[in-house]
Amino acid sequence: MTDNNTLRTDETPRDFIREKIAADLNAGLNDRIVTRFPPEPNGYLHIGHAKSICLNFSVAEELGGACNLRFDDTNPAREDESFIRAIQDDLRWLGFNWGARLFYASDNFDQLYEWARTLIGNNLAYVDDLSAEEIRERRGTLTEPGQPSPYRDRTPEESLDLFARMRGGEFDDGAKVLRAKIDMASGNINLRDPVLYRIMRASHPRTGDTWCIYPTYDFAHGQSDAIEHITHSLCTLEFEDHRPLYDWLIENLPVPARPRQYEFSRLNLGYTVLSKRRLIQLVEDDHVTGWDDPRMPTLAGLRRRGVPPEAIRDFINRLGITKSDGLVEMSYFENTIREHLNQTAPRRMGVIDPIKLVIENYPEGKTEELDATNNPTDAHAGMRKIPFSRELWVERDDYMDDAPKKFRRLTIGREVRLRFAYYVICTNVIKDPDGNVTELRCTYDPESRGGDTPDGRKVRGTIHWVSAANAKTAEIRLYDHLFTTEEPGKERDWIEDLNPNSLNVCETCYVEPTLVDAQGVVQFERLGYFFPDADSAPNALVFNRTVSLRDSKSKD
RNA sequence: UGGGGCGUAGCCAAGUGGUAAGGCAUCGGGUUUUGAUCCCGUGAUCGCAGGUUCGAACCCUGCCGCCCCAGCCA
Numbered sequence A: 001m002t003d004n005n006t007l008r009t010d011e012t013p014r015d016f017i018r019e020k021i022a023a024d025l026n027a028g029l030n031d032r033i034v035t036r037f038p039p040e041p042n043g044y045l046h047i048g049h050a051k052s053i054c055l056n057f058s059v060a061e062e063l064g065g066a067c068n069l070r071f072d073d074t075n076p077a078r079e080d081e082s083f084i085r086a087i088q089d090d091l092r093w094l095g096f097n098w099g100a101r102l103f104y105a106s107d108n109f110d111q112l113y114e115w116a117r118t119l120i121g122n123n124l125a126y127v128d129d130l131s132a133e134e135i136r137e138r139r140g141t142l143t144e145p146g147q148p149s150p151y152r153d154r155t156p157e158e159s160l161d162l163f164a165r166m167r168g169g170e171f172d173d174g175a176k177v178l179r180a181k182i183d184m185a186s187g188n189i190n191l192r193d194p195v196l197y198r199i200m201r202a203s204h205p206r207t208g209d210t211w212c213i214y215p216t217y218d219f220a221h222g223q224s225d226a227i228e229h230i231t232h233s234l235c236t237l238e239f240e241d242h243r244p245l246y247d248w249l250i251e252n253l254p255v256p257a258r259p260r261q262y263e264f265s266r267l268n269l270g271y272t273v274l275s276k277r278r279l280i281q282l283v284e285d286d287h288v289t290g291w292d293d294p295r296m297p298t299l300a301g302l303r304r305r306g307v308p309p310e311a312i313r314d315f316i317n318r319l320g321i322t323k324s325d326g327l328v329e330m331s332y333f334e335n336t337i338r339e340h341l342n343q344t345a346p347r348r349m350g351v352i353d354p355i356k357l358v359i360e361n362y363p364e365g366k367t368e369e370l371d372a373t374n375n376p377t378d379a380h381a382g383m384r385k386i387p388f389s390r391e392l393w394v395e396r397d398d399y400m401d402d403a404p405k406k407f408r409r410l411t412i413g414r415e416v417r418l419r420f421a422y423y424v425i426c427t428n429v430i431k432d433p434d435g436n437v438t439e440l441r442c443t444y445d446p447e448s449r450g451g452d453t454p455d456g457r458k459v460r461g462t463i464h465w466v467s468a469a470n471a472k473t474a475e476i477r478l479y480d481h482l483f484t485t486e487e488p489g490k491e492r493d494w495i496e497d498l499n500p501n502s503l504n505v506c507e508t509c510y511v512e513p514t515l516v517d518a519q520g521v522v523q524f525e526r527l528g529y530f531f532p533d534a535d536s537a538p539n540a541l542v543f544n545r546t547v548s549l550r551d552s553k554s555k556d
Numbered sequence B: 001u002g003g004g005g006c007g008u009a010g011c012c013a014a015g016u017g018g019u020a021a022g023g024c025a026u027c028g029g030g031u032u033u034u035g036a037u038c039c040c041g042u043g044a045u046c047g048c049a050g051g052u053u054c055g056a057a058c059c060c061u062g063c064c065g066c067c068c069c070a071g072c073c074a
Helices: A016-026 A047-062 A081-094 A105-121 A132-138 A156-167 A217-227 A237-252 A276-284 A299-305 A309-319 A330-344 A513-517
Strands: A034-037 A066-071 A102-104 A125-128 A177-180 A195-199 A213-215 A232-236 A260-264 A354-359 A367-373 A383-389 A391-395 A415-418 A423-431 A437-445 A465-467 A472-479 A503-511 A522-524 A528-532 A541-548
Touching: A016 A047, A016 A232, A016 A260, A034 A047, A034 A232, A047 A066, A047 A081, A047 A232, A047 A299, A047 A309, A066 A081, A066 A105, A081 A299, A081 A309, A102 A105, A105 A125, A105 A156, A105 A177, A105 A195, A105 A213, A105 A217, A125 A156, A156 A177, A156 A195, A177 A237, A195 A217, A213 A217, A217 A237, A232 A237, A237 A260, A299 A309, A299 A541, A309 A330, A330 A528, A330 A541, A354 A503, A383 A391, A383 A465, A383 A513, A472 A513, A503 A541
Parallel strands: A034 A066, A066 A102, A232 A260, A354 A437, A472 A541
Antiparallel strands: A125 A177, A177 A195, A195 A213, A354 A391, A367 A383, A391 A465, A415 A423, A423 A437, A472 A503, A522 A528, A528 A541
């Protein structure tokens, strides 16, 4: 790809971010690129994060630079060690590596504290005794300027003393904060004396009880970037109007580097939610089984569902990087998943909603082995043997009474092909007292073994099947969108848009015997792609439907 | 009504003054032992209105619409 010492600035950049970085490089502003991915360990990574991850890591790799993983762990009240581990697992699974470049904002707590003192000493920050509510009341509104705190003109000496005592634990949580002294009348509310430090007695996953004051994200982020010598701090649009604050801090502090921040729009996907707050609520209120519930848009959920990491990266790359917000169709993502799985997933047969099919003229007790291709799109995938016998399981909706002309499957008198096997004609159906079909009776043409006949006659449909005597029972979990609307919360409370039918567990399904030790994603022919769930065991198979196959029959 | 952004076909998105890439979807058609795959074809004058220019999606002006910001969250 790229040799480490060559900056690839000659190629046409793929997006405006890469374009700007190339310009910075060509202008001699940097001689090496360092980016970073800075998650807060208060939840799992989701596909929206994948956009930032792919951008930050890929840009660095393309330019022979480096990308740091930094946990922005400035709020111990919400952060947890388990998330730190999970985030790293997900990142590795996605295919990115940070080597030894693992950092924490908390690594910088001592430095940050000293820099806070620097600001105070230079009369650029002060300790404020106002309560959170009083600060809010004086912040002003979008159209009215804020009012200065009565403590704003406290001397640096007094603030320094108070700040040290805040650290020393003399004051209650929330009793005092450290604020930057910028401009209470600024149109940019982030510049109206933002809080830099707050008192919070919470045990920190990394620093334990060493501190009872913690820097806010706004104070920690830019300085952490500078300490790590990040050259390009790539983040999402909502931080665009924090940039003036970050720049102000960088200009007023003796930092070792000047990172440049560029912003891009975050990913929005239809029929799901990608906000940390909402995902946390789904997990905590048990609307899903956990962060790795296959319906979740988390990387852990997608992994459990069977989505290959390559498909996620490909999807992200196809979207591009811009500053315009949009809503990407879920079907676009699904299509990308299919594209990858179509190339790689071995084909198998399985019946989700089984109905017995008996071939009346096939010898009882006979079993034969038939040849089946493992993947018609991959010549190297080879063949396998599948057992065939008199009694089979077929899909319930592959039979229909009084079927219309376009129906290409089983109905009395119409000949269809059993995939890789024989031509059969349905001669009779058996129904229960309620009129439900319980069994299909057919006859087969022995000449059609393998799926072709010597006379070359055509058949309009091909259906999948599993030999009843040899089938393995499996539970198959079918997933639908987590929400019933493309934009949850647009018309009402987003929780009300949850799809009550997002999970459909089919407990008695039959799959071909080769599936007892299935490891990766397989395609059940005509149905979709399926992945063994974490709950699956050889004697109790469980498959998750990763995604269905495209289906044009519903459109005629 | 303050500040910061965005607005090119249903969706994503190229385009940076010279006469609208590409992908996905849609709709036709072909191939096919998965109604899958694959192959071919199919759509926009660029939010609106003015202006500058021989010429504008790209420059200027004025509107309109959408998103973000009033956490001691990130």
